[in-house]
Amino acid sequence: MESDWLYIGLFLVVGLIIPIVPLILSRLVAPHKPNPIKQSTYECGLETVGESWVQFKAQYYIFALVFLVFDVETVFLFPWALALGQLPLFVVLEGVLFIGILVAGLVYAWRKGMLEWA
Amino acid sequence: MNLWNDPINFIAGWLRALLTGWGLSLDLAKIFIMLVGVGVLIVGSLVLAIFLVWVERKVVARFQDRVGPNRIGPYGLIQPFADIIKLIIKEDITPTTADKVIYNLAPVLALASVLFLWAVLPLASNIYGVDLNVAALYLVAAGALGTLAIIMGGWASNNKYALLGAFRMVATMISYEIPMVVVLLIPTLLAGTMSFRGIVESQAGAWYVLMAPLAMLIFLISAVAELGRAPFDLNEAESEIIAGFHIEYTGMKFGLFYAGELLHAFTFGGFVALLFFGGYQFFGLEKLGPLVAVTIFLAKAMFGYWVIMWIKYTMPRIRIDHLLAFNWKFLTPLALILLVVTALLHKLLAGLPLWGITLIMFLTNVLIAWVTVEILRAYGRKQRQAEEVLAPAGQH
Amino acid sequence: MTASQIVFLLSAALIIGSALMVVTTRKLVHAALWLVAALFGVAILYGLLEAGFLAVVQVVVYIGAIAILFIFAVMLTRKEMRDTGPQTRRSWPLAALLGLLVLAGLVFLVLDMPDVARTAVEIPAEVDTVGALGQALVSPEAYALPFEVASVLLLAALIGAVYIASGQKKE
Numbered sequence: 001m002e003s004d005w006l007y008i009g010l011f012l013v014v015g016l017i018i019p020i021v022p023l024i025l026s027r028l029v030a031p032h033k034p035n036p037i038k039q040s041t042y043e044c045g046l047e048t049v050g051e052s053w054v055q056f057k058a059q060y061y062i063f064a065l066v067f068l069v070f071d072v073e074t075v076f077l078f079p080w081a082l083a084l085g086q087l088p089l090f091v092v093l094e095g096v097l098f099i100g101i102l103v104a105g106l107v108y109a110w111r112k113g114m115l116e117w118a
Numbered sequence: 119m120n121l122w123n124d125p126i127n128f129i130a131g132w133l134r135a136l137l138t139g140w141g142l143s144l145d146l147a148k149i150f151i152m153l154v155g156v157g158v159l160i161v162g163s164l165v166l167a168i169f170l171v172w173v174e175r176k177v178v179a180r181f182q183d184r185v186g187p188n189r190i191g192p193y194g195l196i197q198p199f200a201d202i203i204k205l206i207i208k209e210d211i212t213p214t215t216a217d218k219v220i221y222n223l224a225p226v227l228a229l230a231s232v233l234f235l236w237a238v239l240p241l242a243s244n245i246y247g248v249d250l251n252v253a254a255l256y257l258v259a260a261g262a263l264g265t266l267a268i269i270m271g272g273w274a275s276n277n278k279y280a281l282l283g284a285f286r287m288v289a290t291m292i293s294y295e296i297p298m299v300v301v302l303l304i305p306t307l308l309a310g311t312m313s314f315r316g317i318v319e320s321q322a323g324a325w326y327v328l329m330a331p332l333a334m335l336i337f338l339i340s341a342v343a344e345l346g347r348a349p350f351d352l353n354e355a356e357s358e359i360i361a362g363f364h365i366e367y368t369g370m371k372f373g374l375f376y377a378g379e380l381l382h383a384f385t386f387g388g389f390v391a392l393l394f395f396g397g398y399q400f401f402g403l404e405k406l407g408p409l410v411a412v413t414i415f416l417a418k419a420m421f422g423y424w425v426i427m428w429i430k431y432t433m434p435r436i437r438i439d440h441l442l443a444f445n446w447k448f449l450t451p452l453a454l455i456l457l458v459v460t461a462l463l464h465k466l467l468a469g470l471p472l473w474g475i476t477l478i479m480f481l482t483n484v485l486i487a488w489v490t491v492e493i494l495r496a497y498g499r500k501q502r503q504a505e506e507v508l509a510p511a512g513q514h
Numbered sequence: 515m516t517a518s519q520i521v522f523l524l525s526a527a528l529i530i531g532s533a534l535m536v537v538t539t540r541k542l543v544h545a546a547l548w549l550v551a552a553l554f555g556v557a558i559l560y561g562l563l564e565a566g567f568l569a570v571v572q573v574v575v576y577i578g579a580i581a582i583l584f585i586f587a588v589m590l591t592r593k594e595m596r597d598t599g600p601q602t603r604r605s606w607p608l609a610a611l612l613g614l615l616v617l618a619g620l621v622f623l624v625l626d627m628p629d630v631a632r633t634a635v636e637i638p639a640e641v642d643t644v645g646a647l648g649q650a651l652v653s654p655e656a657y658a659l660p661f662e663v664a665s666v667l668l669l670a671a672l673i674g675a676v677y678i679a680s681g682q683k684k685e
Contacts, residue, residue, distance in 0.1 A: 015233040026370035065675040081307035083648030105672035255570040262578025
């Protein structure tokens with residue numbers, strides 16, 4: 001068990017370091033002649049108007065919220081799915097009830113028109 | 119223990135003997151061997167990514183009735199190396215208004231989040247990075263880091279198009295993550311384990327594609343969306359937002375995003391293979407030796423990758439409202455229904471022989487598919503009628 | 515000092531350092547990203563404790579969902595995403611004192627607990643911890659009720675979000 005997480009830890013470190021190697025290589029051999037025009041924001045040749053970090057549509061936030069709720073739900077379901085083999089049928093139905101309650105939430109959001117992109 | 123039947127342990131044992139012979143303590147030797155294993159796996163997958171550049175270019179050429187790269191080397195096989203040299207010697211341009219640190223971190227994280235997936239891929243029954251007991255969730259976690267990399271790249275570029283692309287991409291990824299995780303639960307509950315090796319081993323009798331064909335389809339669709347490939351490639355809709363979140367990236371930094379995308383697609387081909395098509399198993403052929411098993415697995419993964427490419431180069435791009443509606447009003451409810459039905463069937467049929475379970479589950483899937491199609495047809499008919507009321511025929 | 519202690523100290527430093535950056539950095543998106551770093555440090559701690567399920571769930575839920583939600587929220591709420599006002603108030607020494615007192619109290623309480631110095635029993639590798647967690651979650655004599663209540667809580671969160679959002683939409 002312990003060596004599993006040690007391996008994952010090593011993998012994360014090495015996995016982050018190796019992609020940097022070609023960047024360093026490129027830094028060594030690539031030309032570097034910056035000028036203001038080259039380094040300006042690319043918008044198909046037009047000048048940028050106003051702030052680039054623009055404000056976003058509220059709809060993105062709604063979808064992120066709905067996603068968050070379902071993400072947490074699925075995380076709860078993983079242990080349930082694993083234990084399924086050892087559980088009596090009645091207990092399996094608890095998981096179904098769990099899903100059912102959340103589907104009710106999805107239906108509510110749907111009926112309220114929250115899943116529309118408008 | 120010999121080289122042919124158990125190569126990893128053979129080499130590890132040999133290295134351990136060598137290193138402890140040099141006077142290293144056993145723990146240090148273990149860590150060193152692990153580092154070697156990690157390095158080999160990561161470098162190997164990156165070499166694979168280079169090869170995938172060639173595969174992708176060759177296949178897209180065939181789909182578009184062209185020949186593709188054929189000048190450098192036999193069948194243009196040296197082409198990707200030329201591409202890489204070109205990317206490395208290109209000037210790296212960073213916009214003055216960009217947020218430097220995050221801007222440079224994003225491509226590294228984007229590729230790394232794909233590489234992380236290779237830690238849990240079982241290439242053969244005794245060739246794998248680590249047999250994690252939460253591998254299915256680890257897959258989702260690595261995807262979360264990928265999402266983060268994209269939003270970092272899009273935001274740090276300080277470009278409206280990049281930000282738009284990043285937002286669309288993230289909205290797609292988080293939406294399609296739900297049906298993906300829900301159908302990920304189906305092989306998990308059928309196998310009774312989250313470890314990928316366990317899932318593969320439990321398919322020795324029948325591949326899960328027979329028990330849960332619809333789950334396979336949903337996984338494939340949401341994987342394509344997760345990858346941000348056509349028809350879900352709103353993140354880089356060239357006609358609208360130029361190149362999406364990586365618009366400001368040049369040279370090798372763009373190369374990292376690109377390599378990450380290709381490797382990601384291939385890796386998901388591998389996940390489809392191991393979750394639903396028996397992974398490294400192929401009718402007992404894998405027992406010949408681990409290298410045969412690795413070949414089988416890579417061939418299956420390549421087939422999955424080919425299907426993803428096939429979808430990409432055949433479908434037109436869909437609109438963002440359709441994309442989100444398709445996910446939340448169709449895929450997610452369907453995936454949840456499938457999960458409940460599969461769980462109940464799995465429980466009720468526990469005593470039956472394997473072929474009986476497989477047959478009943480397959481027929482249930484067909485039934486669900488048929489009902490779904492009928493509902494969609496009725497819905498489509500209603501929509502058309504509503505449109506005809508608004509604009510009667512002949513007055514268009 | 516063992517290797518796991520070094521890793522613990524490093525990740526603890528990562529958590530505290532990033533947490534400090536969250537409250538001191540002026541750009542809101544940077545604050546959100548530092549928060550991600552802090553949350554990832556917590557995931558490392560779970561991995562160190564061999565609580566694999568919690569480690570991946572930490573990344574899936576906190577980094578994959580909550581951090582993204584924060585970033586979306588930051589981009590929605592304000593056009594100007596940089597804080598320009600002063601970052602401290604006049605009474606900050608008082609707050610620091612209060613914080614230190616709370617910390618001291620917590621340390622005192624924790625040290626007072628009888629089990630705090632005991633090393634946890636090592637779980638044998640063949641025990642399926644996640645499966646055991648699943649059984650505990652749904653068996654009626656353990657946590658079946660909290661499990662279902664969690665579902666109701668999530669439903670309430672969803673309905674609340676939809677309600678607030680639909681109010682905005684009408685305007």
